[in-house]
Amino acid sequence: MLEAVQENGSHAYQCAYIGSEVGVGIYSIHHRVTEWPKPFQFNPDRWLKGSGTQEVDGRAYMPFSIGARSCIGKPLALAQVMLTMARLFWEFDMRRVDRDDSEAKDAEYVVADHVTAGGQGPMLSFRRGFNPRQRLCDGALIVDLGPFPT
Structure with missing residues (x-):
């Protein structure tokens, strides 16, 4: 094994190990x-059982x-993500x-050179949607909180 010290003080090694991980x-x-199959295509059906997609080895998805x-x-992280997304x-x-929703172009979150999640896009716009448990009555917002616990 040959060791060389770089100008910035780091060490560089020239070596090869057979069988190394x-x-x-x-x-x-x-x-x-x-x-x-088609890894860059958005296909949420691939997660449904019996959807015709091949069964994937469990080790192929390991976030x-x-x-x-x-x-x-x-x-805890999975529960928090589910609650937040819901x-x-x-x-x-x-x-x-960044594009019209009718556009049929594939888009993907671009991963930058980070150890943690750093990247760019796609960008989303959020607008408060219709909530079926809320309704307007004479200009006032009425919120239905469901049945009152007894």
Whole structure:
């Protein structure tokens, strides 16, 4: 193994280990064509059982990693994401800002060179939507909170 010190003080090694493990980014795994047919196409039906899509190996989708060093906060994070998304879908109408919704062009969240989620687009516009539990009565907003607990 040859070691060389770079001008900025870092160390560079010229070596090759046969059988060494190589890390692969989660983005690459989640866009692997052998696991995900048409990985860059938006297809929410791929998650439905019996939708005609092939069964995917569970290791092909691992946003929280797997094994002994997986994320300890996974259940809390999933619950928080579900509640947040449910509330957003309930309260707001959303549409793309950077293009017309009728455009049939594929778009994807572009991942930048970050360890955590950094990226650009697609941008969404939020507008308070119609909530079936609210109605206007003589100009006043009436909110139906459901049955009163007894």
